[in-house]
Amino acid sequence: MEDARPIEGGMMIGEKLEVIRIGAEAIISRLEWNGFKMVSKHRVPKPYRFPELDRWIRDRRTLHEARVITSLRRLGIPCPAILLMDRSEATLYLQLIEGVELKKVLDSLPAEEVERLANELGRMVGRMHRGGVAHGDLTTSNIMLDRMGNLYLIDFGLSAITDDLEELAVDIHLLDRSLESVHHRLRAAFMRSFLKGYATAAGMDFLQALIEKVKEIRSRGRYVEERRKRH
Ligand SMILES: Nc1ncnc2c1ncn2[C@@H]1O[C@H](COP(=O)(O)OP(=O)(O)O)[C@@H](O)[C@H]1O
Numbered sequence: 001m002e003d004a005r006p007i008e009g010g011m012m013i014g015e016k017l018e019v020i021r022i023g024a025e026a027i028i029s030r031l032e033w034n035g036f037k038m039v040s041k042h043r044v045p046k047p048y049r050f051p052e053l054d055r056w057i058r059d060r061r062t063l064h065e066a067r068v069i070t071s072l073r074r075l076g077i078p079c080p081a082i083l084l085m086d087r088s089e090a091t092l093y094l095q096l097i098e099g100v101e102l103k104k105v106l107d108s109l110p111a112e113e114v115e116r117l118a119n120e121l122g123r124m125v126g127r128m129h130r131g132g133v134a135h136g137d138l139t140t141s142n143i144m145l146d147r148m149g150n151l152y153l154i155d156f157g158l159s160a161i162t163d164d165l166e167e168l169a170v171d172i173h174l175l176d177r178s179l180e181s182v183h184h185r186l187r188a189a190f191m192r193s194f195l196k197g198y199a200t201a202a203g204m205d206f207l208q209a210l211i212e213k214v215k216e217i218r219s220r221g222r223y224v225e226e227r228r229k230r231h
């Protein structure tokens with residue numbers, strides 16, 4: 001940890017700032033403000049965009065992420081609370097989740113714990129979908145696990161407020177793909193428990209319709225891959 005300093009020329013609130021991640025779109029930092037730990041998500045200016053447009057895009061995305069988080073908190077879905085929104089700097093100040101990305105620990109957890117977490121995640125995502133929100137980037141990097149074994153969803157930059165079955169199905173598809181590529185050994189058991197949890201929250205009929213959509217998306221993906229191979 002180091003002393004407070006502005007990043008990217010922007011004003012930062014708080015002290016002892018540490019950059020957690022420099023992403024394509026945003027810089028995530030950990031900071032302390034009057035002894036209170038939090039995280040800032042600052043959307044950085046893109047030099048290739050016309051400045052006025054750049055400011056507008058970053059503001060819209062910040063506002064959008066804040067809106068989604070607010071609806072999720074209203075639905076009772078665990079995600080970091082918004083402590084402050086600084087629109088002039090395109091920065092959200094969020095509750096620090098004291099935990100790790102699920103991606104980093106999932107493979108080392110006992111089988112029963114994996115199933116419990118998958119079921120819990122299924123309930124969360126089912127509730128989120130019935131509440132009309134698609135996460136948009138549902139991978140194990142965007143799910144956090146704290147020391148008490150609680151899960152949180154993070155990173156709503158690509159999310160949508162929608163009832164469109166296809167957009168919701170993309171969440172399941174992406175989660176399944178992330179398990180396939182990163183946690184291959186756990187994929188089948190994880191998805192089984194996940195879907196059980198999902199049905200508990202969203203209902204069996206809804207789940208059935210969703211699974212049909214996921215299959216459609218998957219076969220479309222295969223079709224595209226095969227065409228790529230042939231060309
Ligand atoms: N509220 C938070 N509490 C703790 N860590 C966080 C929080 N938000 C983000 N992070 C950490 O920063 C990483 C990147 O944040 P994320 O919102 O996923 O942005 P990106 O768009 O760069 O993926 C996360 O994977 C997580 O490790």
Ligand SMILES: [Mg+2]
Pocket residue numbers: 141142155
């Ligand atoms: Mg992320």
